Amino acid sequence: xxxxxxxxxxxxxxxxxxxxxxxxxxxxxxxxxxxxxxxxxxxxxxxxxxxxxxxxxxxxxxxxxxxxxxxxxxxxxxxxxxxxxxxxxxxxxxxxxxxxxxxxxxxxxxxxxxxxxxxxxxxxxxxxxx
Numbered sequence: 001x002x003x004x005x006x007x008x009x010x011x012x013x014x015x016x017x018x019x020x021x022x023x024x025x026x027x028x029x030x031x032x033x034x035x036x037x038x039x040x041x042x043x044x045x046x047x048x049x050x051x052x053x054x055x056x057x058x059x060x061x062x063x064x065x066x067x068x069x070x071x072x073x074x075x076x077x078x079x080x081x082x083x084x085x086x087x088x089x090x091x092x093x094x095x096x097x098x099x100x101x102x103x104x105x106x107x108x109x110x111x112x113x114x115x116x117x118x119x120x121x122x123x124x125x126x127x128x129x130x
């Protein structure tokens with residue numbers, strides 16, 4: 001069993017990031033689902049959809065919720081979803097480097113993948129003077 005991942009973002013972001021990861025990896029080493037939250041409505045309106053995506057990826061070791069922007073509706077949706085009983089961890093600032101880092105360490109537990117996601121986001125930012 002392994003940790004599942006749900007990418008939660010504003011429209012067009014999570015699906016694009018997952019698509020690029022699939023192109024690079026081929027078959028992803030962890031289950032990854034996407035929830036793109038519309039601009040209308042409240043976080044609670046999206047909770048059933050988030051719960052559905054979490055159930056799709058949950059294999060008993062928890063779910064890592066990667067969200068695009070802290071404090072936004074996707075982030076608030078992830079926060080509410082983390083209270084429904086499934087072991088979860090959340091990381092904001094979703095980007096391709098974050099997801100790639102996580103996917104390169106599928107054997108890690110939920111806490112380890114949360115740390116890896118944050119590390120991937122940080123090391124993916126490079127000041128290039130070229």
